[in-house]
Amino acid sequence: MLTNHAKIMKFFKASEEVVGRKKLQKMIYILKKCGVPFEEKYEFHFYGPYSEELTLRVEELCNLGFISEVKEKEKNYYQYRYQVTEQGEEFLQHSIVELPVIDERIKVMKERSSRFLELVSTMLYFDHLSKQEVEEKVQIVKKKQNYTEQDMKEAWAFIEECKQKQ
Amino acid sequence: MHYKDEQLNEEKVFKDPVHRYVHVKDQVIWDLIGAPEFQRLRRIKQLGTSYVTFHGAEHSRFNHSLGVYEIVRRIIANFEGRPDWNQEERLLCLCAALLHDLGHGPFSHSFEKVFKLDHEDFTREIVLGDTHINQILARVSADFPQKVADVINKTYQDKLVVSLISSQIDADRMDYLQRDAYFTGVSYGHFDMERILRVMRPTEDQVVVKESGMHAVEDYIMSRYQMYWQVYFHPVTRSAEVILSKILHRAKYLFDNNYQFALQPTHFLSFFEGEVSLSDYLRLDEPVVLYYFQMWADEEDPILSDLCERFSNRHLFKYIEFNPNLQMKEWMELYRLFSDAGIDPEYYLVIDSSSDLPYDFYRPGEEGERLPIHLLMPGGDLRELSRQSDIVEAISGKKRTDHKLYFPLDFVEALPDDSDLKKKMLTILFD
Incomplete structure (x- = not known):
């Protein structure tokens, strides 16, 4: 029952908590590009790969009471914090859905900023191109983010790390 | 005369139930419409299985694609001469608008889910591959097919161009809401598009709407919401x-x-x-x-x-x-x-x-996950729509599932x- 919902729930469970909608979007995308079988469809948007399907699914999980969403006020913006609820834990106990082990990848992604994950996910979006073409494309579509060569270098290393981790 | 500038001797018009007429003057557009890959869209229904509920909903992606093209053509006519608008992008916008749904297959949504396909990949393949469409676009310039593919894929360098075809207030949505309302026969889905087109303004990154047109945009947002629950998710x-x-x-x-x-x-x-x-x-x-x-x-x-x-x-x-x-x-x-x-x-x-049927409700993009609709205030600053409109704020809060x-x-x-x-x-x- 609700296989795709259960996969997202497993992600939240492994994450303990996720802070930020943009970060959530990019984390699932990066995992998907690392071969984790999430089915949410992504398209390229102003801030990089984005899945409306994922947004809706998370809203459903909130409305069902399987995850909690807390809106927090930061200095000059709001952010959202997500955690699995007790009812969500019960739902997961009944689910037979299996996901590969993703704990380590989640850990390293949580340590990074959403700006950095936006860069990584954008690079992965163009992974059918050569390394040089990817970097050129990032500079075109993310001109205003002013990513440096060092940012790119770190992002390549991060992608390698994520792909190798189990 | 170069192919990209060639005009038909006489303007061609397609009678259209939503926009009254679709006007074609560019030879390139006329040739694209005649290509077999575009004609195929006549055999793909715009609303998939909705005809079992609304017997009038037999319209095709061909109708819709012409409609999106026509809306973009009208927007561009209004943009001519305004700051931030590059008239050199005109033909690119028109081609991308016309071809944006080219890769849709039969009953797209189910096919894509079951067979793990993505119609956008096929759109790209048709535009860039060995097709009639590609041959026509390549006559404009060698890099033109890639530019069209980039606009449709939303990865083109000029984000204003992309936002005409794909943003939270774009020609695609403005056409399908009205067209789907017309063919299903429902009374939702109507809004004052003429008014919206008149108050749209180009900026560096996106199309914005003059604050005086806010109520017309509210109507558009409401029609999206109602069409989803009354038609698309019936x-x-x-x-x-x-x-x-x-x-x-x-x-x-x-x-x-x-x-x-x-x-x-x-x-x-x-x-x-x-x-x-x-x-x-x-x-x-x-x-x-x-x-x-x-x-x-x-x-x-x-x-x-x-x-x-x-x-x-x-x-x-x-x-x-x-x-x-x-x-x-x-x-x-x-x-x-x-x-x-x-x-x-x-x-x-x-x-x-x-x-299971994702449909994009209006998102204020609080955390930068999506670019929202911006109103152009009288002083020249931009303000996100739901911060000005109580109606939009109400329906972009907690979502019904x-x-x-x-x-x-x-x-x-x-x-x-x-x-x-x-x-x-x-x-x-x-x-």
């Missing part, structure tokens, strides 16, 4: 969609298990094998799919045959509201009862959720009246 349409998906799953399952089809599924083979070439993809349009469904209704496999009969004759599944949290145990019990009764629950007991359970009630009712299984099923479903 439970009867979803029932047909559930059956369609199950037919595709069953046919693939049978193929994988060496079932001998009475009618060889020639057009489906590469879909079943997971290696769909562009030519295979283009050959499979909706009339072909419906032909197979009609023929498969006579197959020996009882599940495939039954599902195809249901789809072809609008013999749909019934549904009840379902809460996966509160009714988890009932669902598990129903699953067991259906199995015991010989009604395979993998095909005949289906939960359908609102996220929905889950339904679909099943063939006739199968349950056909069980013997004294059957314990039947009594238990009906109790869970309807008490």
Whole structure:
């Protein structure tokens, strides 16, 4: 029952908590590009790969009471914090859905900023191109983010790390 | 004269029920419309299975594509001479608008889910591959097909150009809302597009709307919301969609298990094998799919045959509201009862959720996950729509979601009246 919902729930469970909608979007995308079988469809948007399907699914999980969403006020913006609820834990106990082990990848992604994950996910979006073409494309579509060569270098290393981790 | 500047001797017009006329003067646009890959869109319905609910909803992606082109043409006419607008991008915008849905296949949504395809990949392949469309675009310039593909893929360098075709207030949505309302016959979906077009202004990164046009934009946002719940996510349409998906799953399952089809599924083979070439993809349009469904209704496999009969004759599944949290145990019990009764629950007991048909509600983009609609204030600064409009703020807050359970009630009712299984099923479903 609700296989795709259960996969997202497993992600939240492994994450303990996720802070930020943009970060959530990019984390699932990066995992998907690392071969984790999430089915949410992504398209390229102003801030990089984005899945409306994922947004809706998370809203459903909130409305069902399987995850909690807390809106927090930061200095000059709001952010959202997500955690699995007790009812969500019960739902997961009944689910037979299996996901590969993703704990380590989640850990390293949580340590990074959403700006950095936006860069990584954008690079992965163009992974059918050569390394040089990817970097050129990032500079075109993310001109205003002013990513440096060092940012790119770190992002390549991060992608390698994520792909190798189990 | 260079091909990109060639104009027809006389303007051509297509009579259109939504925009009255679609005007074509560019030779390139005229040639693209005549290309076989574009003509194929006549054989793909814009609203998939909605015609089972709204009998008028037989319009095609061809109609819609012309409509999007026409809206972009009008927007560009208003933008000419304004700061931030580069008139050199005119033909690129028109081509991208016309071709943005080129890769849609038959009953796109179900096909993409079941066979793990993405119509955007096929749009790119048609634009960049060995096709008539590519030959026409390449006559404009060698890099023109790639530019068109980038705009459609939303990765083109000029984000203003992208936002005309794809943003939270774009030509695509403005056309399909009005067109779908017209052909379904519903009274939702109408808004004052002429007013919106008049108050749209180009900026460096996106199209914005003058604050004086806010109420027209509110109407547009409301019509999106209402059309979703009243038309796109109509439970009867979803029932047909559930059956369609199950037919595709069953046919693939049978193929994988060496079932001998009475009618060889020639057009489906590469879909079943997971290696769909562009030519295979283009050959499979909706009339072909419906032909197979009609023929498969006579197959020996009882599940495939039954599902195809249901789809072809609008013999749909019934549904009840379902809460996966509160009714988890009932669902598990129903699953067991259906199995015991010989009604395979993998095909005949289906939960359908609102996220199974993603439709983009307005998102204020609080955390930068999506670019919102910006109003251009009298002083020149930009303000996000929901911060100015109470109506938009109200419907972009907590979202309504929905889950339904679909099943063939006739199968349950056909069980013997004294059957314990039947009594238990009906109790869970309807008490």
